Amino acid sequence: MLDTTQKRSLSQLPKATLVDFVSDVYGVDKLLDKKIERLLLQSDKPKLIKKLTSNLKGLRRRRKFLDYWEYSDFVTELHYLADDVMSLYPERPKACLDLLELFIDSTDSSLERVDDSYGEIGDLYRSLTSSWLKVAATCYQQEKQILPVDEQDILSHAWLEKVKAMADDNDYGTKDNLLAGIGQLFSEPEIRGLISDYQQEYEAILIKEADHKEATKGFKKRDYEVDYTISQEKSRIESALEEVAKALGDVELFEVIYREIHPKRPLHPRYLVDLIEFLMDAEAYDLALGHLTDEWQSDDLQYKLKRLELLNQIYEQQNDIEAQLKVLGEAFELQPSVRRLKAVMAIATPAQQAYWRKKSYELAAQQDEVVTAISLLLALGEVDFANKIAVKRHTEFTDLHYITLTQLLKELPAETDLLQVIIYRSLLDDILDNARTKAYGHAARYYKKLFQLDFLVSKMNRDYNDLITPQAYTRALIQKHGKKYSFWERVEN
Structure with missing residues (x-):
């Protein structure tokens, strides 16, 4: 990509020079040819829209699997298409939205044609979802402005159903950010209505699950296909409820919903983390602390360290240095590392630093992993001691x-x-x-x-x-x- 200086130099070239250059490179590369053709169509929006519509419909129909050496060209083509579609916004939001929806409909087709180990194609489709939210917000507001007030509820319902349908069609996880971002599109009452819809669906699936269990009680052979279908549907609604509740930002409602989805007590740390991180994002630090001190139960080192990490983040926001030093020190003793030692030393007083230096020597001597022991000593500036331990x-x-x-x-x-x-x-x-x-x-x-x-x-x-x-x-x-x-x-x- 050209830098600012290069772009400025390019803008100063004679128009004829640029025209001759573009003419010369046309025909050298197929992807570049398509880009030039679309660029030429920028002055004729109807033709550009027609061309993009044709290309995106063709993209959705493609089935040929691409070899690894074709991956880069395919990614480039998708980026070109995305740029051209978004070039219509904000001048033509409705046309841009229609093309984005055509593009998003090709998600499964594109991801099934390549090995997306690098994740570039998945990331591009995730960015399309974010673009859709931005453009959809403009279109929705424009549609509301031309409707009588008594008909706006019908429009709102239609848009809510559209969002739900898009969120449900998410086999590859590229629309995970859709529900989380609906605050751009809907008002608080609309989001609460959407939550209510999902809650009704959730109650229905719970009843269906209970009825199925009762009907198959005592059977030696279960209908695993039905079990799987119910489980998938339940998981989909749970995920949707969590994301929409997060988007609303109502701490009390989110906690109620989260408890309904995860009723088991005590709540496993892997679920508590999600709840606590939401509370922290909402700056509900006292509630988050309550879960970290009263409810957290785990002997697993991974979760012990995660708990201390979350506590540290909260104390840092509250500017509670004493409490922060305590949890940082505890984490360092549980799993010594140079990073944790530096975090402790950064906020410790000179007297406290002397204590932790002494503690670091003790911990270095106790380490099973020689690299950890040596790294700690080097972080303390004990080069000779590190040499001796290494020998x-x-x-x-x-x-x-x-x-x-x-x-x-x-x-x-x-x-x-x-x-x-x-x-x-x-x-x-x-x-x-x-x-x-x-x-x-x-x-x-x-x-x-x-x-x-x-x-x-x-x-x-x-x-x-x-x-x-x-x-x-x-x-x-x-x-x-x-x-x-x-x-x-x-x-x-």
Whole structure:
């Protein structure tokens, strides 16, 4: 994409130069040709709308699966289409909305034609939903303005039904943001009416579920297809209720609805998190704290840490430094990390920092993972101590993944020469022991780096202690891998 300066320079070119350039590139690339054709249609909106309508209908009908090398071109084509559709807004909102709906109708077709592992196509369709809400809000307001007051309820009902139908057709999750954003489109009374509709549907599905269970009681074989259908419908309505209640922003109503959907007590932390995060977004911190202190029950480390993370966020908003330091310290003790240590030190007083430095030494010594122990010591500036721990536990480095080792190398200060020797030896041994011939170039670089490090170790008068000397390491390497000639050739070059 051109920057501002380049665009300014481009605008200063003679019109004929630009026309000649566009003429020259036309025919070079199919996607670019389509973009040029649509650009030419910008001055003729009816023709542009007709062209886009034809292209979007064709997009929905396509079925041929695309190979991975065609993915990028397809993404580009979709972006071009989206840009062209939105170019009609706000001048022609109704036409833009109709085209957006045609585009959104192609969701399933497009996602079934490609491997969207990168998520770019899913993201584009999610952005279409956001665009639809913006354009729909304009269209809805325009339609209301030309209707008598006594007919506006009929219009409102029609729009509510349209939104519900769109939200229900969401197999790939690209419309997850539709109900969450309906505040752009509907008034508070309309949203409350929509909630009421979903509540009625929910009561009906609960009755249907209870009746089915009663009818099949005592049967050895269940009708799993019916069970699945009821479960899916129930899940759909629950999700819709939650999203619409969030969009309304009524804390009390949301909590009532959430309790109806998740009646089991105590509520599992994975459900409590959703409730608490909504309360925090609504700045209902006292209610959120109540759930975090009175109701939260879990021995799972993951949820213990999540609870402390949420508490920290609340105390930070309330500017309660003392309470914040307490939960940050508790999280650090539960699962020590450099990130958590830095968070503690950032708000601690000098006296408190001294306490946490001492605590960090103790925790570093207790760590099962050598990388965590060393990272904590380095964060405290204890380079010599980190070197000693690394030497003492050097055998543990052979079990670490090369990505972990290479990432650690990037973060090490210069004085960690012994630690670097251990890491480079581990990387080198891994490549040669497993005969990773494609990585021999890296192995040769590691080998040469070891000579430089060994010189530094000697210069600093450090003792290898439990590590074998450079001379012994080199002899062992030659004895074990002396016949890996392609490696040694790279060492010589």
